[in-house]
Amino acid sequence: DAGVIQSPRHEVTEMGQEVTLRCKPISGHNSLFWYRQTMMRGLELLIYFNNNVPIDDSGMPEDRFSAKMPNASFSTLKIQPSEPRDSAVYFCASSFYSGGKLGEQYFGPGTRLTVT
Amino acid sequence: AQTVTQSQPEMSVQEAETVTLSCTYDTSENNYYLFWYKQPPSRQMILVIRQEAYKQQNATENRFSVNFQKAAKSFSLKISDSQLGDTAMYFCASTKIQGAQKLVFGQGTRLTINP
Numbered sequence: 001d002a003g004v005i006q007s008p009r010h011e012v013t014e015m016g017q018e019v020t021l022r023c024k025p026i027s028g029h030n031s032l033f034w035y036r037q038t039m040m041r042g043l044e045l046l047i048y049f050n051n052n053v054p055i056d057d058s059g060m061p062e063d064r065f066s067a068k069m070p071n072a073s074f075s076t077l078k079i080q081p082s083e084p085r086d087s088a089v090y091f092c093a094s095s096f097y098s099g100g101k102l103g104e105q106y107f108g109p110g111t112r113l114t115v116t
Numbered sequence: 117a118q119t120v121t122q123s124q125p126e127m128s129v130q131e132a133e134t135v136t137l138s139c140t141y142d143t144s145e146n147n148y149y150l151f152w153y154k155q156p157p158s159r160q161m162i163l164v165i166r167q168e169a170y171k172q173q174n175a176t177e178n179r180f181s182v183n184f185q186k187a188a189k190s191f192s193l194k195i196s197d198s199q200l201g202d203t204a205m206y207f208c209a210s211t212k213i214q215g216a217q218k219l220v221f222g223q224g225t226r227l228t229i230n231p
Contacts, residue, residue: 031217033218033219035219042221042222042223042224043207043219043221043224044221045218045219045220048218056218089159091161093161093219095217097217101213103217104163104166105163105217105219107160107161109158109159109160110159110160110161112159
């Protein structure tokens with residue numbers, strides 16, 4: 001299995017531009033998570049999906065952030081407009097959740113976003 | 117709400133020594149999982165070991181073991197016979213079992229293994 005795939009691995013953009021991060025979860029997994037890692041705030045969950053439906057988006061910083069999961073094999077995290085404080089590493093993770101049993105989360109390699 | 121605290125920002129030991137990383141947590145859940153993740157310079161998050169809170173026996177994975185003290189809400193990681201490849205950031209994390217299995221991470225401990 002190829003694992004969780006994220007693209008791009010690095011993104012440099014100017015303030016005000018739209019940024020789209022992409023994630024392909026492991027085949028057969030039904031839960032997908034977007035995390036953000038910064039020096040100041042550490043690792044924090046932004047949003048997670050179960051069976052393509054957003055379950056908890058309380059970690060999404062503000063309306064500039066949006067996430068979609070149109071099907072079981074693809075998700076996007078969009079920032080519009082981007083700001084320098086959005087600079088971070090964004091991780092996607094996936095797992096198989098079956099009520100009451102732990103699904104180990106497998107992480108992608110992350111996307112390092114720099115907004116100048 | 118769950119919280120996870122790692123009080124050691126950095127640690128450094130010599131190769132082959134044993135090192136223990138500390139972690140405390142707080143949760144109102146009765147059943148939950150605890151994890152240690154490793155993040156080497158490559159940035160990849162790698163699961164090192166996990167502990168199910170309802171199991172009293174401490175988890176072990178080769179050179180890695182945990183000391184799980186449920187009453188004290190403590191979950192430390194012991195690395196025996198440390199190797200240069202163990203140099204990384206280590207994150208303690210927790211998740212509840214029922215409902216949203218989102219990971220809550222500690223701030224991390226930067227571990228350096230010196231030759």
